Amino acid sequence: MVDKERITNHIKDLELKNTLYKVIDKAIGVLKNHDYRCTDFLNPYEIKNAISILNAVDDIKYSIYGGYEKSERKVIYIYPYYIFEQDLDIPIKVLEITGNFKFKEISHRDYLGAILGLGIKREKIGDIIIHKDFCQVIVKKDICDFLLLNLNKVGNNSVKIKEIDISDIKYSEPEYKEVSFTVSSQRLDCIISGIYNLSRQESSKIVLSQKVYIDFELVNTTSKAVKEGSLISVKGRGRAIISEIGNYTKKGRVKVKAKIIL
Numbered sequence: 001m002v003d004k005e006r007i008t009n010h011i012k013d014l015e016l017k018n019t020l021y022k023v024i025d026k027a028i029g030v031l032k033n034h035d036y037r038c039t040d041f042l043n044p045y046e047i048k049n050a051i052s053i054l055n056a057v058d059d060i061k062y063s064i065y066g067g068y069e070k071s072e073r074k075v076i077y078i079y080p081y082y083i084f085e086q087d088l089d090i091p092i093k094v095l096e097i098t099g100n101f102k103f104k105e106i107s108h109r110d111y112l113g114a115i116l117g118l119g120i121k122r123e124k125i126g127d128i129i130i131h132k133d134f135c136q137v138i139v140k141k142d143i144c145d146f147l148l149l150n151l152n153k154v155g156n157n158s159v160k161i162k163e164i165d166i167s168d169i170k171y172s173e174p175e176y177k178e179v180s181f182t183v184s185s186q187r188l189d190c191i192i193s194g195i196y197n198l199s200r201q202e203s204s205k206i207v208l209s210q211k212v213y214i215d216f217e218l219v220n221t222t223s224k225a226v227k228e229g230s231l232i233s234v235k236g237r238g239r240a241i242i243s244e245i246g247n248y249t250k251k252g253r254v255k256v257k258a259k260i261i262l
Contacts, residue, residue: 002028007056013218016049023050026078027057036079038091040123040140043073045216050076061085065092066126067138068169073126075140092126093144094166097151098134099159106154107262111135114154115147129172136169176259178243183254186245188212189222195232195240195258211235232258 004024011017019042026037042050047064054062054076063085066074077091097111111128115137126138139147144163151161181194192203192212206212207222213233214226226232228245239261246255 002031002057007053011049015218016046019046020049020053023076023078024053024057026076027054027060030060030078030080031057034080036077036083036088038078038140039076040121041073041075041126042123043216045213047074047076054078063088065090067092067094067166068127068171070171071127071138073138075126089141090166091141092166093139093141094164094169095137095139095144095147095161096134096164096168097137097154097159097161099154099157101133101157104155104157106130106135106157110155111137114151118147118150120147129169130174131170131172136164138169175262176241177262178257178259179240180255180257182249183256184252186225186227186254186256187222188214188219188224188226191226191232191242191256191258192234194256195260196234196237206234206237 002024004021008017008020011020023039026039029037039050054060059081060078061081061083062079063077064074065077066072075091077088079088108128108130112125115125116122120143124140124143129136148161148163151159153159179195183190183194189200189203189207192198192206193200204222208220210218210220211234212219214224215231216233226242228242230242231239232242233239240258241261242256243259244257246257248254
């Protein structure tokens, strides 16, 4: 029997632990029923921890799908050790949404909000790839038909939606706004203040309110040192990549460059 408590005992983040419990339940179901099961979409930090857990479970195998090579959010397909991956159905679908967006720029948040507004849970949705006149959305197979029937507006714009093949995914690099600033140290509260032009008091409050993630891991310590290359996510404010931590100024402050993801 798989002991959920024992193999997740080191996890302190309750939200992450609950996610991993669901992954373990999938693995237990596979062992009991000799079938195959798929998780919802997980972010890179959740995937890293899920893999660590699954590697401790005997008699199962798993595969990870995100739709394309650079996908951020992925599902994990769990199946008995004697089944070959090529014999499994692909558990995700790709939808393409098009519309006339000449008079208003449509963002990732607009597309996501339109889908969530239909009652779809976030974990059922993978990456949303934005292009100028359309976007491609990777979703769990079980919500594909519902979206095809019900998604007809994004913002105030009427849209058309169709299913496309996974091989037709067109990756698009995210757009960034570059910012440069100096900080007294590489503490998380200092870095957030610099990126979003906030006071230290405001940024500290945000961190302590459990709204900040570094590389998808929840961080609630203001003194956490931020490294170059880190992805900072702040609920309600977006995400930014720390592209460069440079030299000290004459006043002893650290030069930092960041790319805010638009």
